[in-house]
Amino acid sequence: MTGSPSRRGAGGAWAALAVLIATAQPARPAETALGVARFDLPAAFEDWTRREMSDGLLFQRVYEPSGPRGRKGLAILLVAKPKPASGAFDTAFTQFVRGIKQVPAEGKPLTAKAGETLDGHPIRIEQRCCRSSDGLRMNAWFVGIAAGGSEHYLMLLTLQLERETEKPVREAFERLVQTYRASKDDRGLALAPRAGDGGMDGLYARTETRLMPNAFGGMDFIADQETLLFDKSGLYTTEMPRDGDMAGHCRTEVTTCGIYALKGGWLSANRIDRVEVENQFGLAKRSSEAFARTKDGIKIGDRRYATMPPFAEGHRFSGTWSHTFGSSGPTGAVGGTRTLTLSPDGRFTRESSTGFSSTGGSIDGGTTVAGHSRRPLQSGRYAVSGFRITLSDEAGGTESLSLFAPDRDTDKLLVIGGANYLKQAK
Incomplete structure (x- = not known):
């Protein structure tokens, strides 16, 4: 990519990446248009320098050490201009990852995910670490989205960043990807039920037991309550909202939420279709399972959930x-x-x-x-x-x-x- 931190640029990481742009302007936390795409730039990137290039937008910030033994760090955010569909999205995504000079192409990624967005577009997510080609401590997150006739690529690269500094930067990048709309009809990572969704309300739970390895070399027996809280609008969550506001909870804790639709009629429904968010980048998981109402709850697939009645206002215990x-x-x-x-x-x-x-x-x-x-x-x-x-x-x-x-x-x-x-x- 011309002007981006790619293998075509010779020299060390700092020579290629740490140059402050004289014409930089502060990024604004508002909707940004880039070709056919739109995204909301989080406020965390306001004080980053910004460079408009022929092939996209480049944001960067140099972080001073927080202590006497600390080292200067650098973070790079790249939002590439949408490209015409290549017809080979997986291959194009791999080439995008390998095109970043500071990220070694050899070895397996730390994490790699592939699936769909809520808008139904193929998405690939990859994280790589831990040393750059120049020997610097490195973390890199890559996102690729294929939307109809176009392909979209985003990257966050951190070099020598301290952990407490890197975490909010990564979270801001996740929020940017959540708002990324690759085409004009996209909603981004917004759990918005449609007409015909929903139909149930209330809390349902089942006891789930399992064995899990622990840090001491042993196995723990775990007994958890798996919960599903449904709202008639079509939203559901696996965690209880703190203030009872389902819609507000699902905007901030999106990975605990989903959308559901009953198939076959409200009282005689025999299937339930669900869409839930698998990770903070917006990877969606879709399912369709058998559904039945039981005497004391519901059955989804082969799992039975009992109805949990709410306590009355002012209930007392002893x-x-x-x-x-x-x-x-x-x-x-x-x-x-x-x-x-x-x-x-x-x-x-x-x-x-x-x-x-x-x-x-x-x-x-x-x-x-x-x-x-x-x-x-x-x-x-x-x-x-x-x-x-x-x-x-x-x-x-x-x-x-x-x-x-x-x-x-x-x-x-x-x-x-x-x-x-x-x-x-x-």
């Missing part, structure tokens, strides 16, 4: 609930308990403790390091409404957590903030 967690293996263990006591007068107390041990470095396998911590007792008042419990402590702090009871007509198990709390026997 008792103490505990959440216990832990991991163990040949090299150590960590575990702890959180307890929450709720009384009928609307008061709560909670505390937690955590302990750990490590056998690392011990010849005979005995414990070499151990520790224990306890969180100070917290107390205050609680309020319940629907699927939320709000804890207001005596120090003036407030915390709102999701809440439901998986077992009907009993509070022996409460799921609070996504964690299972068992009621203690009196």
Whole structure:
């Protein structure tokens, strides 16, 4: 690409990339048009220098070291002008990646994804690291989108960037890609139900168990509550919105949300079509599964979900609930308990403790390091409404957590903030 950081440009990374543009102008956080494409430029790129080239837009910023031992870093954002369709999108994407001089073409990418956008366009996403061809610490994210008669390519390249600096830059790049509209009818990463979508509302849950490897070389038994919260509009989420606003939640936590449509009539539906967002770049996952209503919930494919009734406004509890967690293996263990006591007068107390041990470095396998911590007792008042419990402590702090009871007509198990709390026997 002419004028871009490509293999055609000779010289080191800094000579090719770190030149400040005399004619640079601040990027504006507004809609930007580039050929047939449009995108919203996040405010994070406002103070980057900007260069308009024959083959696209180049943004860059030099970051000064944050400490005496730090090193100067550089970030490059490239939004290429849309190109006519090549007829071989996968090959063209590979050539785009290999055309960036500082990114070694050899070896497998750190991550590689391929699929469709919400607008139905083929998309490819690739991340590469960890050393540039010039020996600098490097991270690069590449995105390619094929939209009808055109192909679109975007890249974020960071060199020597400290982790705390790189994270917001990467997130800003993700937001830019989310708003990228490759053709005039595109919506970008916007979960907007259409006419005919939706039809259900309420919370449904099922218990899912699995074994998962842990950091100590052992296996943990995990029992989670898989939840689906449906809105009649056609939106659904796998996480509970903090303030009950489904639409607002799905704008900010898009990877936890999706769109659904019932097929076969509202009461006699026999299939459910879903579109969900797989990652922050807008990769969409589409599915169509058998659907049925059951006596106490719904069935999707071979998975049964029970209806979770909401708690009444001002509901009161009486008792103490505990959440216990832990991991163990040949090299150590960590575990702890959180307890929450709720009384009928609307008061709560909670505390937690955590302990750990490590056998690392011990010849005979005995414990070499151990520790224990306890969180100070917290107390205050609680309020319940629907699927939320709000804890207001005596120090003036407030915390709102999701809440439901998986077992009907009993509070022996409460799921609070996504964690299972068992009621203690009196």
